[in-house]
Every structure is written in structure tokens, then in C-alpha cells.
Amino acid sequence: MPEESMPKEAAYQVINDELMLDGNPRLNLASFVTTWMEPECDKLIMAAINKNYVDMDEYPVTTELQNRCVNMIAHLFHAPIGDNETAIGVGTVGSSEAIMLAGLAFKRKWQHRQKSQGKPFDKPNIVTGANVQVCWEKFARYFEVELKEVKLREGYYVMDPEKAVEMVDENTICVAAILGSTLTGEFEDVKRLNELLTKKNEETGWDTPIHVDAASGGFIAPFLYPDLEWDFRLPLVKSINVSGHKYGLVYAGVGWVIWRNKEDLPEELVFHINYLGSDQPTFTLNFSKGSSQIIAQYYQFIRLGFKGYKNIIGNCMENARVLREGLEKTGRFDILSKEVGVPLVAFALKDSTKYTVFQIADNLRRFGWIIPAYTMAPDAQHIAVLRIVIREDFSRALAERLISHVEEVLKEMDTLAAKTAETTATVDAAQRGKPAKKSEREIQEEVTQYWKRFVDRRRTGVC
């Protein structure tokens, strides 16, 4: 810490300038998280920046806004509650916290059931696909639950409901399905999972429930695919989480978790605060936090309404289609993402011998685009993809510009690859008969490439 103070203008300038070297959030095509909101909402956010959300006594209106959001989202997910009934749910800092709370509820319920039946309760496990986002691994490790992952395979990049149900045993606290897989945007078949699991529950007498991680899909499916049954319409679904800061269209820092009803949230996990007589239950990992994102979420709900969200997500899907078709036209890519799902395009090179998707990503960065390249989770880790997420603020103009940049990059890399092949051929011809000797630079390059690929491969799907 410096010993002396400095003038505020200097402090502002110094920090502002260094931050110029960060990526531009709006060109960050790696992230689902919202990067643009209307100026009116920015005003509300700034006005609430000094409100500590947890002071429910002092800020009753803000608390009320959270409750309204919970109600709205619960109704959106067809929670079995009356029209004017309060839903069971809470606002969190993100889906990570939401998932941990949901998992904690499942773990506690399962422990109670085992205890009451006189069975051991020290080895809980949870069944998910290997495509889960890292927060499930965190939940498992921090809360001491074994993670049983259904492996992927080439061509099938989500959790297979049949394999999942096979893996369920009496220590399984729940099966977690993803609506909007991180890697390809696909929706898992929750309905089928529900059917198979109902059958197994009947056979075994276990009461294994389902949690749906709808972090990205929760604000897509209800508007674009209202007939898709994935939510509380399926009886085994006991809790759902969704990120307000993804397609909820709010800046980073808000998520939601909804429970089907009171029984699914063990009372002992809830702490009670009394607001002058009326009971305000709280169940979150975080305590003090800002109020801005909650207010922003409510703003979006009433500003856009059902139709507004439908229009925006519809636009995203349109632009995703434009991007997908543009990439297909180059003839160099396989598209791994499906048309039904979260609006993103995940694609792999048909031929990775001359250069890889990692190199394409690096080169696109020169144009300002941040596009991540990942390897799939086991057992499909030999497949590397580029993934572009279409957010609200990714217009068609940007989509077309991106396609032209991708074409340019491909041309560059083709030329570079051809030159390298030519040089190698010439050198080979010159050295025929002599023992093949690599130049120092070539060795360096090879080592760097190998090391870089090794490092990149260890990278898992970022949110």
C-alpha cells in the first residue's frame, strides 16, 4: 500500500488508463453474461450502488422487488403455485451460489431420509453429465458429495438420460440436468430423464429427484420453446436455477434458484429475520451485497415483459443462424451446436492438420474479437471447438463483419501453412542424404506448440 495519498483525478486516470488494456466486454464472444443495458437502467443501478441488499429492515422496497422477481420466475417455470401465492426461491450472486444452495437442500433432505430409515448417510453422490460447468465440481468438492459423471462421446455432447439413470444408486441425492449446455448450447432431454427416473424410483423405492441447471436456458426456453417440457411441469423436478445475468439480460452478479414448494427446502437451512413482526426467511451463502442487480432484473421484467424477452431472444437466434450459415459456407467447419438451444455457434475445423482452432482464436484476437477455443470434456477430448455466444447486443452487422474476419484469418493461415510446407519440402530436397536436422527455431516452435496445446487442453469451458 503506498504511504501517501494521491489526488482523486490522478487515481482515476491511472486506473482508467491501465484498464484500457483489458478486453472490450462487448466483443467478448466467450461469455453469456450481459454486457449492455439501457441507460435508464444504468441510472437505477448507479442510484442503488450504495444500498446493501441484506438490510431488509432498512430497504423494504428492494426486498419486495426481489420477492416479485422470484414470483415471476417461478410462474415462468410453471411452479405449482396459485396465482397470488408466494413462491419459494431466492436471488443469489450467480448460478454458482444458486446451485450450491439447491445442492445443499438436496443433500440435507437425503440425509434426513437415510437417517430416518436407519441407513448410512456419509457417502452422498450426485449424477451429472461430464459437460457440467465447473461450479458443479466446486459444489461436489466443497460440500463433500461424490460427483458421478456420465461421459460424453463423439457426436453426443450432453448427458445421456439412460446412462444417467443407470448410474443412480441409493446414495444419489439428485440428478442434475442442464438446459443449455456450456459447450454446445444444447438442451438436455429432461422429459426423458424424468420418465426413466420415475420408472427406476418405482422399482427401487428411492425417491431420487431432478435439479435442472437452467443457467442459460431458463430465460430462453419459456419464450422460444414454450411447449418444451423441462421445468416444474415434470413432477420429479424439485428445483431450478437460472442466471439473471445471462439471458435474464442483467449485468454480472445475479442468479435465481426456485424450489417447487416448501417441502423441498429443509427448514433448518433457512435463517429467519423478523421485519417488525413479519417473517423474512433467508437462505443464501452471501450476506452483504449490492442491490443494483436485483433492481435491474425487476426493471427488465417490467420493461420488456414476456413479448420483449421473446423478441430479443428471437433476434439472437436469427443472428446465430446468420453466423452459422456464414461459417458453413466457408466449407471448412463442422457445426457442433444444434439449432434448438441457446443462441450460440460452436464449430470445429474439418481439417486440423495444418492449423488448429486455437490458432484461429489467437488470430481473430488481432481484429478485436475474443473467441474462446476449448477441448470437449471426456470422452471427447480430442475434439476442439470455437464457440461464439450471441448476446442481446450482437447485431447482424457484427455477425457479418465477424464472418468476413474469419474468412480473412483462414486465408492468412492457409498461405502461412502453404509457405511452411514449401520451405520444409525445399529443405528436405536440399538435405536429401544428409541426416535430417531441425533448426533451433523449428525445435523452439515445436516445443512451444506442444506446450501451448498441452496448456490449452487443460482449460475447461469457461462460463
Place this chain on the structure above:
Amino acid sequence: MVLSKTASESDESIYSTFASRYVRTPLPRFKMPENAIPKEAAYQIINDELMLDGNPRLNLASFVTTWMEPECDKLIMAAINKNYVDMDEYPVTTELQNRCVNMIAHLFNAPLGESEAAIGVGTVGSSEAIMLAGLAFKRRWQNKRKAEGKPYDKPNIVTGANVQVCWEKFARYFEVELKEVKLRDGYYVMDPVKAVEMVDENTICVAAILGSTLNGEFEDVKLLNDLLKKKNRKTGWDTAIHVDAASGGFVAPFLYPELEWDFRLPLVKSINVSGHKYGLVYAGIGWVIWRSKDDLPEELIFHINYLGADQPTFTLNFSKGSSQVIAQYYQLIRLGYEGYRSVMENCRENMVVLKKGLEATGRFNIISKDNGVPLVAFSLKDNSRHDEFEVSETLRRFGWIVPAYTMPPDAQHVTVLRVVIREDFSRTLAERLVMDIVRVLQELDNLPAKVKAKISSEENEKTRKKLREITMAWRKFVTDRKMNGVC
């Protein structure tokens, strides 16, 4: 972007917000509305309803910062759309977090070299920080017990009954038994002697608080360290200390630099501090620092590779805003050591002014100490006719939010009012508050006198007493259920 409605509808954009139909329709509370509404209407409606929230700057209940310089507000707004967790995309922001961690570690005298990177992380608040620290202790203890072939299914943690609710949350969610050292009349923090007595082989750590929520007192961490060291030598257990310096961590180093409470004490293995309390940043940032690599089990850390450079992460939250981290860095370099010291000294000054003003009324006992976090906790000398809750309610009419609480066991018969002195609580406000409290006392004094004049007969006296008893019982029931010590 939202498509606007077709031109066939009347042109609504000319209607001023309060002339439009949007202020006539009730705001939806249970279901998402079907249609969109203009952004100005949405803004106005929400803004207006929020006018009925309390004024954050008059909220004297909270330690959490309610004012920052406009330059910092600018930086915050500019970073509002940056998702902190994207370390690849925002390397400078990540670097700023690391610098903050280093600075705070040095502030706490962590045993590091001049240019050595500290072990620590930014969190959303002290709750998350405490859960991470607790998790580290739990895992270390489990590993040790497994290696010794002993049972590891009943971990416990020793704290005072004055702990903030997040310790109870940690205990309940992570399945650790909470062994609380009870308070007593006149001694409202954890007694180190009693705490060390309660330590057994299943204790994962002892948690001391620097800046107790209820009266701002610093617990005697040095004494705890000495006693615990002695016990460790006798028993062979390796019980360590965690210091919950949520409020005190940014006060003690500036006002009481000689006070040994941090990593200068060998048994202290981790410390948490709230950036959003006396770190002088808006709500949403905390810090946890570990003494060394060995105190943070490797298995709890997830690794993300930033183009070759390894970026370890260990937090409960994933996506979150970057604004508060940047704001914390701003404060650290803008104020520097001398700036923080000046701010804390001002707070202390104003605390003394408030305390003296209250003492001068002759009606209050001051429960808080002079040395500690700048707050004044006080109770009525005589609360038979009117109690602290009534004072708190009446003060609200003047705009002040001053909370009243009962102490945790075994001192629950003591009720206190607590005023937290933050950076933006000037002397003027302190003097005004004293004046308003005097007025409140006068009002309350006059109240029963009026009632007494009306009721003179014995019968009415009995009824009045009964009414009073019922009211008190009901109120006690309601307020007893009230959670103690809101942050």
C-alpha cells in the same frame, strides 16, 4: 435491442410519463407482464417506489460504505459490464485483484518477502471469505486426522456467542459443530480463557473477532494465541486461529498499529476483512488472506490456465461484477496509508463527540469501548417506562435509522442501541443526532405523563398494567425472534 411497436397504435412517445397509462396500472407482483413498456416509464415507476426505501446514508445500523468519490463512481460505472471471472479477457482487472491481495497481506504483516505474491482472494463479502477460510481449516484437519487414523466425522469450531450470523451459516451448511463461548453481563466478547478450555481434538480452529458486531470491541487475540500455544504444547494438537477482522481489519492497522492481532501471532493462519466496511468500498467485496501456501489445501483450488500462466481460483461465486475490485484498488492507491489513517481518525473523533453528547444527557450507559471499531453502543439507564426499541422507532421519524438489539446469551436481558460511525458521518451529523435523541427522550418522557393524567382510579391502573404486560410480552416475543447483530 427491443423492436418498437408498429405505427398503427397512437404515438405514445409524446406522453409524459405521469400522463401515460403506465402509472395507472398496478405493478406486476406475481407474473411477468405480457407486454413491454417504455423505458422512461419503467425507470420512473421503479425509481419512485424505491423512494420509500430508507436513505442509505442515514442508515446508522450498517458498517457498509455508503459514499464514494465521484471519480470512483465513474470507474465503477465503466466496469459494470465486466464479468470478473473472465480472467483471460480482463487480465488487468485480475491483476488489480492480485495487487489488492498483496497490499492487504502486507498490511496484516503476512510473512512474505517484499516482492512475493500473497495467498488470498477477493470475495463478495466476509461471509464468502469466512466460508472459504473455514473450508480450508476443515479440510486440513480432516487430512491430518486421516493420516493419524483417527475419526474425522465430528469437526467443531470454537467462537464467542457474539459472532456474526455468517459463522452460524458456515457451521450449519458445512456440517461443523459450533461451540460458543457464552457472554456475561459486562463482558460482551469471547473470553480467551474459556475459549481455550473448550478446544478439543475435533476443533478445526478458534475464531476470534476483531471488531465485535454488537459493541465494536477487539477480542484479545494475543492472549488467545498465548493460551492456545500452551495447550497445543500439552496436547500435541495443532489448533490454529482464524481472525474475523471483517470490520476491524481496516481500523486496527491505522489507529492501533502496535496491537498484535494479525499474522505477527504465529497461530493465526487466515484473516478475513470486508472491503465494503472500513475498506471504504460499496457493498459487494471482501478479502481473505492465508498465512502461507500450506494453510490452503491444494485440492480445494481449481486451476484455470491463462495462456500458460496458471491462475488458481478458490471462490464460491463464479460470475460477478468487477466494479468493487477496481473500487478497492482505487481506494488503496488514492488514499494510501495516510489517507486511511486520516479517515479512521476522523471517525474516531466523531465517535467520541457522539459518545460525550450521549453521556451528557445522563440517561445512557455506554456499552462500547473507546478502543475498537468506531461505533457507539448504548443502553438506557432506566428502561422501565420506555425501552430502547421505542427510542429507535421514534428516532426513525426524524430520518435516522438506529437499530436496537438484545445481546446474545447469556446477556439477553441487555438491550442496546448502536450507531456506527462511517466515513461519511460528519461532526455536524453527530451533533444533530444528539439533539434529535434528546428530543426523542423528551417526547417519550411526556407520553406516560399524559396517559397518567387521564387514568386515576385504581381499576384503570390495573387494566393499564395488564395492557402493558400483554404489549411487552408480545413485543418481547417478536423482537426475541429478531436476528441478533445485523451486519
